[in-house]
Every structure is written in structure tokens, then in C-alpha cells.
Amino acid sequence: MTIIPEQKTPPTNAWVASIAAVFDPVFARLEQWANLVERYGARPGSVAERAELDPLVERLVIRAFADSDGTVIGAGFVSAPHFLGWHLAWWLGGQNAASPRLPADGIRHLETLEDPLDENFRDYTALEWWRVPAETGRRHITGPYVDYLCTDEYTLTLTLPVYRGVELIGVVGIDLSVDEIERDLVPLLGTDAVAVTVINASGRVVVSTDTHLATGALLRLPGLTRLLADPAPTDAAVGLHGAHTFQWCGRTGLAVVAGPAADRAPD
Amino acid sequence: MPKSIRAGSGTRAAIFAPLDGAGRAELVLQRLTDAIVLGVLHDGERLPSEAALARQLGVATVTARDALEILRRNNLVQTKRGRDGGSFVTFTGGSATSLQEDRLLACSRVQVRDLGVHYCAIAGLAAELAADRASAADVDNLERILDRTDAGTADAARRGQGTFRLEVAALSQSARLVREELRLQAEFGSLLWLGLREPLRRQRCRAVQRETVAALVAENGARARQLTVSQIIESIEWLIEAKSVLERTGRSTTTGNGTTPVSSEAPV
Numbered sequence: 001m002t003i004i005p006e007q008k009t010p011p012t013n014a015w016v017a018s019i020a021a022v023f024d025p026v027f028a029r030l031e032q033w034a035n036l037v038e039r040y041g042a043r044p045g046s047v048a049e050r051a052e053l054d055p056l057v058e059r060l061v062i063r064a065f066a067d068s069d070g071t072v073i074g075a076g077f078v079s080a081p082h083f084l085g086w087h088l089a090w091w092l093g094g095q096n097a098a099s100p101r102l103p104a105d106g107i108r109h110l111e112t113l114e115d116p117l118d119e120n121f122r123d124y125t126a127l128e129w130w131r132v133p134a135e136t137g138r139r140h141i142t143g144p145y146v147d148y149l150c151t152d153e154y155t156l157t158l159t160l161p162v163y164r165g166v167e168l169i170g171v172v173g174i175d176l177s178v179d180e181i182e183r184d185l186v187p188l189l190g191t192d193a194v195a196v197t198v199i200n201a202s203g204r205v206v207v208s209t210d211t212h213l214a215t216g217a218l219l220r221l222p223g224l225t226r227l228l229a230d231p232a233p234t235d236a237a238v239g240l241h242g243a244h245t246f247q248w249c250g251r252t253g254l255a256v257v258a259g260p261a262a263d264r265a266p267d
Numbered sequence: 268m269p270k271s272i273r274a275g276s277g278t279r280a281a282i283f284a285p286l287d288g289a290g291r292a293e294l295v296l297q298r299l300t301d302a303i304v305l306g307v308l309h310d311g312e313r314l315p316s317e318a319a320l321a322r323q324l325g326v327a328t329v330t331a332r333d334a335l336e337i338l339r340r341n342n343l344v345q346t347k348r349g350r351d352g353g354s355f356v357t358f359t360g361g362s363a364t365s366l367q368e369d370r371l372l373a374c375s376r377v378q379v380r381d382l383g384v385h386y387c388a389i390a391g392l393a394a395e396l397a398a399d400r401a402s403a404a405d406v407d408n409l410e411r412i413l414d415r416t417d418a419g420t421a422d423a424a425r426r427g428q429g430t431f432r433l434e435v436a437a438l439s440q441s442a443r444l445v446r447e448e449l450r451l452q453a454e455f456g457s458l459l460w461l462g463l464r465e466p467l468r469r470q471r472c473r474a475v476q477r478e479t480v481a482a483l484v485a486e487n488g489a490r491a492r493q494l495t496v497s498q499i500i501e502s503i504e505w506l507i508e509a510k511s512v513l514e515r516t517g518r519s520t521t522t523g524n525g526t527t528p529v530s531s532e533a534p535v
Contacts, residue, residue: 128404146437146445152443202402204440216440217400 005242008116010258012237012247018188019198019249019256022181023158026174027139027252033060033172037077039085041164048169050084053077058109064174065093065107068182071184073153074110074175076126077162081171085113086124108257132253133161133171143255144178144206144216154178154215156206178215182207195261199252203234219257228255278305295324295334297453303343303356314344314354343365367461371510379510382455383503387496389447390432394495396481397438398488405438406484413480418473421464427462431476435495438483462505472498 040056041048061075090110116123124130129142143156145190159173185207187198189196195210215218221241227233237247244259314335315323315445321331335354338344343366344359354411371379412434416427429452436448462468475498482491 021278115269136292144440146442148433148439148442148445148449149435152446202404204400215441218402 001069004159010245012256012258015189015256015258016247016249018098018250019185019254021188022184023141023252023254026176027160029064030139030158030172030174033057033077034162035158036060037162037172038164041162043084043167050087050089053084054089058114061091062107064177065091068093069180071176071180072174073147073151073155073177076110077129077170077172079170081116081125083164086116088112088114088124125183127160129157129173132170133159134168135140137161137250140249141200143200144204147175151175156181176236178206182215192259198249199255199257201255203227205267206254210261221257224257233255292326292330292333295330296493297335298324298345299334299338300341300453303338305515308356312356312446314356316353329431333375352454356372356406364464367458369515370458371506372513374510376496376507376510379503379506381476382459383499386455387461387499388446389451390436390499391442391496393436393439393444393448394491396441396444397435397478397488400489401438401483402438406480406487408485409434409438409480413473413476414460416473418469421469424463424469424472425460428463428472428476429456435479458506459502461509462502466506 012259013091028161036056037053040053055133056058057077057088063077064072070093072093074090074092076088078090079085079087081191088110090112091107093107107244125134129140132140132142139158139160143160144154147153147155154177156178157173157174159171162172185198186209189207189209195208197208197210197213197219199219200206203224205213205215205217205219207215222238222244223242227238227240227246233248235246235248235250240246240257240259244257246255248255248258280365299308299314308314314320317328317331319336320335321328324331335344335346338354339346342357344354346354349490369439374382409431412430416423416430418427420426433445433448433452436445439445460472475494479491479494482488
């Protein structure tokens, strides 16, 4: 007799909702920022200027840092090259390791290299946190990754594209600390019956209730790579490798996998 | 938002990011020395004033002054008086060579070997973990970095090797390993890869980098670790050989372009 996956695999809807409850408020904030920047960009008959937009963005991000209990590491707006030139209106929080001398509610502007002729200049439009939202027109979560030049923190970057009409003028984004996300997420995923793992679109573990699965490791399950690469993904839960369930968390680039904990050979 | 600024402004932002913890003067010194030797701060570039530097790094002015004083003594910066005065980076291949040779002479063989052991522990495990944790996109990115790396001169090859090792460490997904890799590079990076002044060693280094990427693609952690460890050990042995030559002959007669081997007797 064959096993019908639907009878054996755990339901993932509840976890998808829990994960959404953590990330949706952050994206809601980004939507507000995107709207404000869009409105600024769409003012008729005036040229967009850094000197005007930067203070506007700074006022927005200050509130995000104040409200976040240390979850937010960095935040701001990154301009499309044709809008304000190569420009990051980006701030770092007072609570991370890179800014220990700032008061807890202080923020620091990120100084960046904006001259494309400089040998050290990097084209940020090729990077995942820019490229994916620019291509899909939707929100995206990049990471986790070690942010070794900015803050040394293990980071998730949430970005959202900003448009003037149909023209992309930049992305707004927030960097979150993976430590803090773990603190928020694990209690929501905790059950003793099944292991619940949140992964990104590369199959990299963001958090897991499975002791054997480290954050940052790649989840390896037969069929997972094919599901992650599916050009027409479904929002519904999908049976995976017999006893597991896979479900995308909306269009964030995160997915949840639930099932038996990874086997580990006894020593 | 780090990947945007990794090689450029981010490096600079990191250099002038505030410091925390004990041994601040050493940290200031280490960070600035590293930045100068790795070429993030260019020859002739003007450093912020003592007060500005202290403010940016979050240290006392006297700490910044001490660090600048040692940089001056190490011939890494020069201070000019007057209206257009300030501290300027004075770092060329020549000063790099003699500085590193002084350093090599001052280290005992035991210290040099122990540095190798420490670095093997960090970089070896980082490479092993990277083989397990690197995604296809990560490996593509690493290959792009290798393609862009210029190994034509000793300085470029050293910078390229530093970047490569840092990228591999980042693929381990361990913030601690990355911090330790950065710390070791800052402290010893320019010394450790001194052997890259020989063209043959630069070719060999590039080959090992390519083989390491192939091991990551094959998810062969043991191979990635082995390649890394044997590369470090070879480098350490080159240093010890070079040290022996320096001790026998006194100061070497390098021309100061940073590409001349210490001696033809140094191992290939």
C-alpha cells in the first residue's frame, strides 16, 4: 500500500501565518517608505535631489530603529543610478556592534563610495537585494549572510522596489539581525511533534526547531531544489520527500519545511 | 546592505567604524595598518585629523595620536605641518617590503609556525564549512571575483588572496570565523602572503584558488580544507626559508617594486 503524503505530512499554514506575522509589519513599514519616496519622486516639474530626499528618509528610519528593540541593524533607500545617481541613503542603528559608542537610540549614516570611476566602486544593481525586487517588482528577503564590512552581524535584508510610474527609481530596505529574528520566530514554530525549518530561496536555513539543522546550513532534501527553482510556484502546501511538507511564505523568498527531524547517526 | 559596499566604500566605512573593547590603541593601529597595507587607503591619501579620527573611531584623542605616532615610526604615514598639513599615507611597495622583512626578522620561527597553525585552524574550517554551505549562486559569485582578480603584481595578488579568503570565510556563515579571519588578515595578512612577490607563487596561488572553488562546487569539504591548509603551510615554510636567507645575508637588496624575491634561494 502506498502512503498518501497528505495524511502523513504536517499542515504548514499555521507556520506560514506565524512567519508572516514577523515579517509583514516590516514590509508594511517599507510600503509606507516606498509610497513617500514615490510621492517625492513624482512631484511635477522638480528635480529630485539628495539634499532633500536624505533628511526625509532619515526621519523615517529613525522611527524604525526606535520601534524595533534592536532587531533593525540598518535601513534606508538606495537610489537607481538614473534617479539620484549612485547613492545610498542608509543608516545604521545604535545598538549593533559597529556603533557601540552611539546612544541606543542614535543612528549613523553609512558613508559609501558613489563614484563609478573609482576602482573600488561596486555596482549594487547586480546584487540580490536589488536585482530580485527590481526583476519581480515584489518584496524580497536576502540572506542570512555575515555582513562583514558593515556591522559583522548575521543579517537578513528585506527590500521593496520603488517606482515613478513604471520606472524603477530605487529600493527601500531594512537589515534585520538574525539573532533577533530567531528570538521572535522559534517560539512561534515550536512543537515537539515535527521539526519546522524556515529556509530562503537557496534552501539556506534561516531558523529551525531541528537541533541538527544550523542556521546558515543548506537544507538537503530530495526534490527540494526542484521545488525552489519552480518558475510557477504555488502558495499551497506541497508534499515533499514522503513525510515533509513544503510551503512558500507568500512571495517573500522564504519557505517553510516541516517534517521529521534530520536523522543523525549515533556516534 | 553590505554586499553593495564590500570592496569599496564599505571597507572604508569599516575602517572608520567605532571601536569597542580593550586594547583600543592597538585596534586603531591594527585597523589603519591593515587598511594601508591592503591598499584600501591609498598612497598619498590624507587621513582625518587626530580629533576627527578619534571622534569617528570612538576613542580618546590621545589614543588616536598614539596610533598615528606608531604609524609614523613604521613609515606608513608622514605628517606635514602647515596649512595644507596633516597625516598622509606613504606606502609603496618598497616601504612594504622593508617593513615586512623587519617584521619577519623580529618573529621567531616558532611564532611564524604558530601563526600558521592558528590561521590553518580558522581558514581550514571555514573552507570545509563553505563546501557544505555555499549555494550555486555563492560559487558563481566567488568565480566572478576570481575572474576580476589581477594577480599581475605582488600587491594585487596579496589583495586578491585576502579577498578570496574573506569571501570563503563568509560562505561558512559563521560570524565568528569571519571576524577571526578579518583579525588575522589585519594582523598578519601582508606578512603571510609575502611569498606572492614571486611570479611562480602567484600562479600557484591562483591555481589553488581555482581548485578550492572546484572543491566547493563538488561539496568536498575535506578537499577544500586540505587545499587551504597546505597552501598556508607552504606559505609559512617560504617565510621561514626567507627568514633564514635574511639572517644569513643581512638586509635583502630588493629594488622596492614589491615583486623581487628575497633571494633566489627562497623555495618555489
